[in-house]
Structure formats: structure tokens, C-alpha cells
Amino acid sequence: MAVLQFFxxxxxxxxxxxxxxxxxxxCDCYVRRPDQADRVIGTLLGSVSDGVIEIKNSYAVPHNxxxxxxxxxxxxxxxxxxxxxxxxxKEVLVGWFSTGFGVSxxxxxxxxxxxxxxxxxxxxIPPIHLxxxxxxxxxxxxxxxxxxxxxxxGDRPLAAQFQEIPLDLRMIEAERVGFDILKTTVVDKLPxxxxxMEASMERLHSLLDEIYKYVGDVVEGRVAPDNDIGRFxxxxxxxxxxxxxxxxxxxxxxxxxDNLALVYLSSLVKTQLGIAEKLNTAAQIL
Amino acid sequence: xxxxxxxxxxxxxxxxxxxAPPLRVVQIEGxxxxxxxxxxxxxxxxxxxxxxxxLDVGSVLEVTNCFPFPIREEDEEIEADxxxxxxxxxxCLREVNVDNNTVGWYQSTLMGSFQTVxxxxxxxxxxxxxxxxxxxxxxxxxxxxxxxxxxxxxxxxSFMDLYRNxxxxxxxxxxxxxxxxxxxxxxxxxxxxxxxxxxxMTELEPELPVKQCDYDRLKLSTAPYMExxxxxxxxxxxxxxxxxxxxxxxxxxxxxxxxxQQTWLQKRRVENMARxxxxxxxxxxxxxxxxxxxxxxxxxxxxxxxITNQISNYCNQINGVATxxxxxxxxxxxxxxx
Numbered sequence: 272m273a274v275l276q277f278f279x280x281x282x283x284x285x286x287x288x289x290x291x292x293x294x295x296x297x298c299d300c301y302v303r304r305p306d307q308a309d310r311v312i313g314t315l316l317g318s319v320s321d322g323v324i325e326i327k328n329s330y331a332v333p334h335n336x337x338x339x340x341x342x343x344x345x346x347x348x349x350x351x352x353x354x355x356x357x358x359x360x361k362e363v364l365v366g367w368f369s370t371g372f373g374v375s376x377x378x379x380x381x382x383x384x385x386x387x388x389x390x391x392x393x394x395x396i397p398p399i400h401l402x403x404x405x406x407x408x409x410x411x412x413x414x415x416x417x418x419x420x421x422x423x424x425g426d427r428p429l430a431a432q433f434q435e436i437p438l439d440l441r442m443i444e445a446e447r448v449g450f451d452i453l454k455t456t457v458v459d460k461l462p463x464x465x466x467x468m469e470a471s472m473e474r475l476h477s478l479l480d481e482i483y484k485y486v487g488d489v490v491e492g493r494v495a496p497d498n499d500i501g502r503f504x505x506x507x508x509x510x511x512x513x514x515x516x517x518x519x520x521x522x523x524x525x526x527x528x529d530n531l532a533l534v535y536l537s538s539l540v541k542t543q544l545g546i547a548e549k550l551n552t553a554a555q556i557l
Numbered sequence: 558x559x560x561x562x563x564x565x566x567x568x569x570x571x572x573x574x575x576x577a578p579p580l581r582v583v584q585i586e587g588x589x590x591x592x593x594x595x596x597x598x599x600x601x602x603x604x605x606x607x608x609x610x611x612l613d614v615g616s617v618l619e620v621t622n623c624f625p626f627p628i629r630e631e632d633e634e635i636e637a638d639x640x641x642x643x644x645x646x647x648x649c650l651r652e653v654n655v656d657n658n659t660v661g662w663y664q665s666t667l668m669g670s671f672q673t674v675x676x677x678x679x680x681x682x683x684x685x686x687x688x689x690x691x692x693x694x695x696x697x698x699x700x701x702x703x704x705x706x707x708x709x710x711x712x713x714x715s716f717m718d719l720y721r722n723x724x725x726x727x728x729x730x731x732x733x734x735x736x737x738x739x740x741x742x743x744x745x746x747x748x749x750x751x752x753x754x755x756x757x758m759t760e761l762e763p764e765l766p767v768k769q770c771d772y773d774r775l776k777l778s779t780a781p782y783m784e785x786x787x788x789x790x791x792x793x794x795x796x797x798x799x800x801x802x803x804x805x806x807x808x809x810x811x812x813x814x815x816x817x818q819q820t821w822l823q824k825r826r827v828e829n830m831a832r833x834x835x836x837x838x839x840x841x842x843x844x845x846x847x848x849x850x851x852x853x854x855x856x857x858x859x860x861x862x863x864i865t866n867q868i869s870n871y872c873n874q875i876n877g878v879a880t881x882x883x884x885x886x887x888x889x890x891x892x893x894x895x
Contacts, residue, residue, distance in 0.1 A: 290595070292588070292591040292592055292595050294754075294757060295587055295588040295591055296588060298588075298751060298754040298757060299586070299621075299622070299655075299751065299754070300653060301753065302751050302753055303653065303654040303655060304653075304654070305654065327595070330649075331653045333652055333653060347649060350645060350649060354642060354645055354646055354649070357627040357642060358596075358625045358626070358628075359599065359625075472884075472888065523886060523889075523890055526882075527883070530879045530883055530886075531879075533783065533787075533875055533879050534875070534876060534879045536875075537790075537871075537872040537873075537875045540790070540794070540868060540872050541869060541872050544865050544869060547797070547801065547865070
């Protein structure tokens with residue numbers, strides 16, 4: 272009796288993390304695609320640790336797609352891969368992306384190709400397939416990651432099943448700082464220190480407001496109390512260091528004085544520079 | 558997008574006969590910004606460089622893409638490799654319709670200490686091939702303080718002329734009224750994004766958890782950063798005083814040489830008088846073979862200018878960080894009083 276066998280991937284891939292750069296790159300490639308192409312296909316680079324695939328970089332690969340066959344420019348892919356490896360040898364092949372909603376028949380073939388590439392590189396991770404819906408089907412942007420597993424009937428390979436895995440969009444601190452700028456189409460100038468400070472403080476203020484409102488609601492019985500949140504809040508308040516006002520004032524004043532000294536020093540240096548420059552260029556000899 | 562590109566090509570072609578309008582704004586795409594940030598952060602603490610690609614349109618320099626350079630180990634054999642890598646990348650990017658005009662390069666810096674002679678040399682090299690190029694400097698340590706420390710720099714034209722003629726004497730500089738602020742010109746940066754990318758970002762924003770407030774900007778400990786800044790500042794001051802000493806030495810030599818020349822001239826004159834009285838030919842009043850007439854080279858002022866620039870940069874940074882920490886401290890005080 273033939274049994275439908277389901278082979279799970281050899282090393283369990285739990286989830287994946289996506290850097291914002293990759294998303295921007297994919298959008299840019301999509302906007303620049305040649306007119307006759309419907310979608311863009313490319314390679315994903317990154318690293319794997321503990322079953323979490325981290326996608327750090329990507330590049331588009333030219334391809335030709337017709338009704339029943341797909342042709343990918345393999346040489347281009349290999350060349351770009353080598354070039355990228357020269358810069359960062361730790362970013363290895365982890366999968367491929369395509370724009371457009373859902374997984375199509377052609378995608379299975381391309382996925383096979385990437386499986387073969389990874390096998391050549393002797394890595395045990397299965398390649399991840401990322402779809403970025405640039406057409407905004409269903410009225411929302413959907414970014415999904417898939418891992419494929421092979422379904423086979425007895426000995427005959429039947430189909431490849433694409434399972435969706437959770438995708439986490441993460442950003443490092445510096446990118447988060449610039450995130451607001453990246454949201455709009457055009458930004459006139461980069462915000463300087465003070466404006467950034469102001470924005471952070473406003474955000475903190477609004478967070479505090481929300482917590483305050485929440486606590487007020489719970490006390491008045493409008494919202495059901497949640498033990499976890501309550502404990503978390505208690506922990507947070509307890510972590511504010513308790514210092515007597517005198518001690519706090521002393522620490523505070525010391526810090527302020529240090530900072531003032533530094534500002535004074537730097538203005539002194541600047542004055543010195545002005546004088547030195549005048550002396551250097553104003554000296555007359557003869 | 559094709560329409561605007563067509564128009565700008567026409568414009569660019571039309572304006573190439575006239576004097577190019579001065580560069581006023583550098584417009585970077587979000588993609589390029591993110592790539593630069595990523596590359597610089599990955600390779601901390603070593604410094605990295607990369608190439609900027611884009612278009613030069615009127616008074617705006619658009620940077621649409623960039624790619625990083627591999628780190629060079631030794632310079633001999635990798636020279637050809639590096640050029641190959643560049644050509645390969647440009648060719649591949651051309652195939653996917655990315656603009657592959659070089660418009661400059663980017664580099665990461667440590668604590669804002671990027672004003673070196675190498676920077677000027679690189680600028681001169683680029684300027685020979687491209688009409689307008691810009692250098693983008695990214696400071697990852699300052700970005701960790703919560704500011705996007707991205708700067709676009711260009712050498713001023715007057716400085717470039719002087720440098721090409723290698724003419725850095727005090728008089729020439731006074732002539733052109735060139736002080737140390739005039740070496741580099743900072744150009745404002747504008748960030749632009751394609752509509753698709755911004756749509757994605759806006760869509761994704763509610764997915765970010767509310768807790769992701771940028772706490773790092775509100776951190777109270779600025780001491781390590783300030784300490785390093787001060788260290789660098791002190792080093793620079795030492796360098797500056799060394800340069801000053803060089804100048805003093807030069808001036809002293811010059812005045813001593815002139816005194817020597819005067820005495821020699823006096824002696825000659827006395828001799829000539831004696832000779833005239835004796836009826837012989839007077840000796841010439843100059844003697845180029847005499848070593849005291851050899852002109853002493855005035856030391857170039859480029860280095861001192863660069864150092865001055867760097868010092869002022871550090872000072873500015875210290876000021877900025879001190880202001881920020883003032884704000885933070887007062888905020889903490891307010892919180893504590895409750």
C-alpha cells in the first residue's frame with residue numbers, strides 16, 4: 272500500500288528574522304524591473320543560528336518567465352554571490368525571494384534550484400522562500416516566508432509543500448532612529464540632536480500616559496485587571512533606585528558640573544583655535 | 558519615474574555647456590542609507606568604505622544605490638582584484654537597471670576623526686573623472702547616542718585649486734581669504750523613498766510593538782563616549798602644538814637667514830667701497846651660490862588646517878552630547894521628584 276510520506280526538514284527551522292534593508296532592496300528592484308517582467312526574483316543572504324534564519328542582504332537576479340517555463344540567470348547569481356562573499360564572507364546563501372502574492376508553480380522549480388545550490392554548499396538548512404506582495408492584493412502588504420518540504424507517494428516524489436514560518440521584522444537601534452524618516456516619501460532635512468531628543472521624550476511621555484490611564488481604568492473597574500501586567504508595573508516601579516533627596520541632589524549636581532566643565536573646555540578650545548588661525552596667517556615677515 | 562529621468566537627462570545635457578549650478582542638496586534614497594548603516598555597523602570597529610551610485614541632476618545629487626568595498630589586506634595584489642570587483646559589481650547592477658554612475662564614496666569614521674590627507678587625496682582622484690562627487694561620512698558611535706550621524710562632504714573649489722597647484726603659503730591663503738572652515742563644505746541631505754517602499758513601511762509600522770521606544774537615546778551614561786572624545790581631542794591638541802612648533806621654527810630660521818643676508822650684504826658693500834676706492838670692479842651684490850641665500854621652504858599648512866578642523870568637530874560633538882545629557886538629567890530630576 273502506497274503511503275503518503277511527509278519528510279520534515281532535517282534541521283527544524285523555527286522562524287526567521289528579516290532586516291529592513293532587504294525589504295527596501297526588494298522594493299527598489301521591483302520598481303526598476305524591466306517592463307516585460309511581472310515579478311522580480313532574487314537571492315537572499317544571511318546567517319542561521321539555532322533554527323532561526325536571519326536574512327541580512329539580498330540582490331535581484333534577472334530571469335525569464337513564460338507560461339510553462341522559468342529561466343534564471345545562474346551565472347549572474349553566482350557572480351554576485353562571489354562578489355558579496357568578498358565583502359562579507361559570513362553572509363551565506365539562505366534562500367530566495369519573489370514579489371507577488373502566494374506561491375506559484377514556477378516557484379517550485381526555482382526553489383528546487385536553490386535547494387540544489389545549498390546542497391552544493393553543503394549546508395543543512397533548507398532554503399527559505401520569501402514572498403513580498405508588492406501588488407497589495409487583499410489591500411494589505413503581506414510578507415511571508417516559506418520553507419518547503421517534499422511530499423512523496425511511496426518512492427515517487429509527488430509535490431513540494433510550502434509551509435509558512437513566522438517572520439519577524441527587526442531593526443537595529445540605529446535603523447530604528449532613522450525609521451521615522453524612512454517612512455515618508457521625502458524628508459527635507461535630517462533631524463538634529465535636539466529634535467530627536469524631543470521626539471524620544473514625547474514618546475516616553477505618551478507611554479507613561481497610557482500606563483496611567485490603564486491603571487486608572489483598572490482601579491475604577493472599567494478594565495479587567497491582568498495580573499501579569501500588574502506585576503510588571505510593580506517591578507518597573509520598584510526598579511527606580513530609592514535615594515534620599517540629599518544623595519540624589521549631590522549626584523545630580525556633580526553630573527551637571529561635569530557637563531558644564533566640558534562645555535566650558537570645548538568653548539575654550541574653540542577660542543584658542545580662532546586665535547591660532549589669526550596668528551598663523553597674519554604673520555608678516557618682511 | 559521614466560519621465561523624470563528623461564527630463565533630467567535632457568537638463569543635464571543642456572546644462573553641460575554652461576557652468577554647472579552649485580551643488581545644494583544631496584538626495585539619498587532610504588535604501589542607500591540603510592545599506593550604509595548596515596555595512597558600517599557590521600564591521601565595527603574597523604573602518605570601511607564603499608561606492609555611491611546615482612545621478613547628478615542640476616543642483617541635486619541623487620544617490621540611489623551603493624555597494625560596499627571588501628576590506629583590503631595588502632595593497633599589491635589586491636589592487637587589480639579591487640578594480641575587478643568594482644567593475645563586476647557595476648556590470649551586474651547595470652543588468653538589473655540600477656543607475657551605475659559613480660557619484661562618490663562613503664566611509665565610516667570613528668568619533669568624527671575623518672579629516673585626513675587621504676580624504677583630500679581621494680577627493681582629488683575622484684574629481685579628475687567625475688565632475689561632481691561627494692563623500693558621505695557615517696559615524697556609528699555617534700549614532701548609538703541616538704542621532705543619525707550622516708554627513709555629506711565636498712571639497713570647496715577654492716581649496717581644490719590651491720591644492721592642485723600645491724601652493725600653501727601664508728600669502729596665497731590670505732589672498733583667497735581661505736581659513737580652515739573653508740576646506741570642507743557640508744551639504745544638506747534629503748532622504749527620499751519610492752512610493753512603494755514608504756507604503757510598505759507605513760503598513761508595517763503598527764506591527765512594531767509599542768514597547769519599541771528608542772530608550773537608548775534616553776540613557777544617562779554618556780561617560781565612555783565623552784571620555785573617548787576628550788582623549789581624541791587631547792591628541793589633536795598635541796598634534797596642533799607640534800605643527801605650531803614647526804611654524805615657529807621656520808619663522809626663526811627665516812629671520813635668522815635674513816639677518817645673515819643683511820650682514821653679508823653689508824660686508825659686500827664695504828668691500829665694494831674699498832674696491833671702488835682702489836679702482837677695481839665692484840663685486841655683485843648678490844651671490845646665489847652662497848648657502849645663506851637658499852630659500853627655505855615654508856611648511857604646508859594643510860595639516861594644521863585639517864587638525865584644526867578635526868578639533869572643532871570634536872568640540873561640536875562634545876557640545877551636542879553635553880546638551881543632550883543636560884536634558885536627560887533634568888528629565889530624571891523631574892521624574893524623581895514625583
